[in-house]
Amino acid sequence: MPEFAVFRTISFRLAAAYAVLFVVSVAAIMGAAYAFATSEIRGISEREILHDMAAFRSAYREGGGRELSLAVRERSEGAPGDSFYLLLDENGAFLSGNIPAELWREGWFEGRMGDAVVRQSQDLMDAAAMNTDGEVRLFSHGERLGNFRLLTGRNSHVLHETQEIMLGCLLLGCLAITIVALCGGYLITRGPVRRVNAIAGLTHQVVSGRLAVRLPITANGDEIDRLSADINAMLARIEALMESLRQVSTDIAHDLRTPIARLRQRLDLLSRRPPEDRAEFTSGIEGAIEEADTIIETFNALLRIAQVEGGARRARFRTLDLAEVAERVCDIYRDVAQDAGHRLEAEIEDQVFIEGDADLLTQLLVNLVENAINHVPEPSLIVMSLRRAEGEALLCVGDNGPGVPEAERERIFRRLYRLDRSRSTPGTGLGLAMVAAIAELHGASVTASDNAPGLALQVAFPLSVTR
Incomplete structure (x- = not known):
């Protein structure tokens, strides 16, 4: 400018x-x-x-x-x-x-x-x-x-x-005030204008695709600093979403290629199968339907994650007792875990109130428990704990299985990401991605850590201020 x-x-x-x-x-x-x-x-x-x-x-x-x-x-x-x-x-x-x-x-x-x-x-x-x-x-x-x-x-x-002197003083005073005010306004405005120009220059860089740039923030703490901080947070969010989009596109290309290829292969074999072999024909049709259901389930899960990340469900937030939700999920999945050869235990404090959507929180807990049941070799101990600590509700699902290498603990929350040893087990690789999306919607943080042995997945929710 x-x-x-x-x-x-x-x-x-x-x-x-x-x-x-x-x-x-x-x-x-x-x-x-x-x-x-x-x-x-x-x-x-x-x-x-x-x-x-x-x-x-x-x-x-x-x-x-x-x-x-x-x-x-x-x-x-x-x-x-x-x-x-x-x-x-x-x-x-x-x-x-x-x-x-x-x-x-x-x-x-x-x-x-x-x-x-x-x-x-x-x-x-x-x-x-x-x-x-x-x-x-x-x-x-x-x-x-x-x-x-x-x-x-x-x-x-x-x-x-006297009248002439006062009129002269009036005119000269107004002229001097006008000049000083305009010069002062110009000098005072130059600083904010330079900072606004920096914001405009950054937006041009963002339009050209450079999402890694950030605005400098001074120690003044004024409104431009607050605007710069918000813009930096927005850019970080956009950069994360773009990276997530690239990752999803890559993962879809790799992970869905296999079921789609199997589906095509089954349909190709069926097209060449003699019509009188009805049993194999029916089995092939059922296998193709199963592959198609897996693909549809994957896309539905991706759509649900996108809806959660869009924040549309925030309108349904209310004050609820997370302990009740956790107890209900444990009661339902205790028998499921036993049928899979595991033992599910609960260590839950009473009356842990947070602001949230009960259905989404139930989905989060179900995904954590199912992740442990499906990916931990039997027999294993799975423990769901909930406690209050320093203004937060700490929810943790831990197991004593083989765990996850430290280098891959951050990646397990990415869409369609699966460990090599888990690719033979059923699933789409979207369960923990859904957990991360629901946690972010609730202003919570989710982390994976060593349970010595095993894996511990912890979600820290802010406690409700109305309780």
């Missing part, structure tokens, strides 16, 4: 959205501060102007026009550099004050005074000289008192300058 593509990522868009939200929030806060400060400064000027107007009204009421003119003259002569006064007669002629008569406006007024007007008043020129830009802005209130026109005002240049 090129660098400019970072700007199209969800992470950068999210960072940009947060930047916009932050800028809007800051603008709203600074805008509120601007409005509050403007209102407060203007309010101070308004209160001063209204206070002066109240004093002039009082003077007019007490002494008429003479007292009013005297009050305006005194205020004008002692006024600070930002206070302005004007008194006109009824014809608009100048009576007293410190600003030109042409500035009279009735009511509230605010505006910038031109240079020609400023030069007509020494107080206005002094006020202009106090400002760096030489500007004077008049904020005034004029009203009529009898036959007189009275105006009181202040230089609002400070208010205007």
Whole structure:
């Protein structure tokens, strides 16, 4: 992914959205501060102007026009550099004050005074000289008192300058925040983008058939690490399934070739057998049917394993007592084992509760017991044990037969895999593969170990948390 593509990522868009939200929030806060400060400064000027107007009204009421003119003259002569006064007669002629008569406006007024007007008043020129830009802005209130026109005002240049400064700070602050947020979003996004690119590159390798690749996991433990771990687990699962598929295809080609060849041979002999030899003809037909049943049984077993591995039976899980299932299987197969010349014993703890499918667990136990009965020479002792240990239910079926070489103990759980000495015994080589599939569906682990002598097959189930 090129660098400019970072700007199209969800992470950068999210960072940009947060930047916009932050800028809007800051603008709203600074805008509120601007409005509050403007209102407060203007309010101070308004209160001063209204206070002066109240004093002039009082003077007019007490002494008429003479007292009013005297009050305006005194205020004008002692006024600070930002206070302005004007008194006109009824014809608009100048009576007293410190600003030109042409500035009279009735009511509230605010505006910038031109240079020609400023030069007509020494107080206005002094006020202009106090400002760096030489500007004077008049904020005034004029009203009529009898036959007189009275105006009181202040230089609002400070208010205007404050507004400009706050607006400039607002714009510069928003611009700076936007730049910092976008640059920060870009820098922060680059790391996750590189890791996402690694995931995308790995998926391309997987599509090309390289299932052994894995994503690196950092020590951060963040969501990308968790995603990488899940992807690695998924790839490991896919790799195992593909390996299982290849193994099944190979085993089917080897193990089913013999019964299919025997079936064809029987049918070929029957096609050449004279019709009058009915006894041999019937025997041949029965043998062909038996070979066909073996092939059908093998494929049905493969389908059952595929269904179990697909997880469709998980919906039937419930809390059950594995001890009851084990006792029932032992009761059924005790006589079967005796007829085969073996002895089946049970060492089962009471009330071992797990989450599972009773039918599948019964199938698992049956397969373990039948595996021992069919592949252990008589007479042998077969022991089924069940106990609780460290949060697990440990189910074990052990015998005192010849056992399985250590190098082949992991292979016996593969589909259609059979030891050389077991190829003469009945079976499809799918019993322990079914055990492994059912155990995996239940979140259990199955292992084969030395029983000294013999073989011990152990399945460790997680105990139910509801009991």
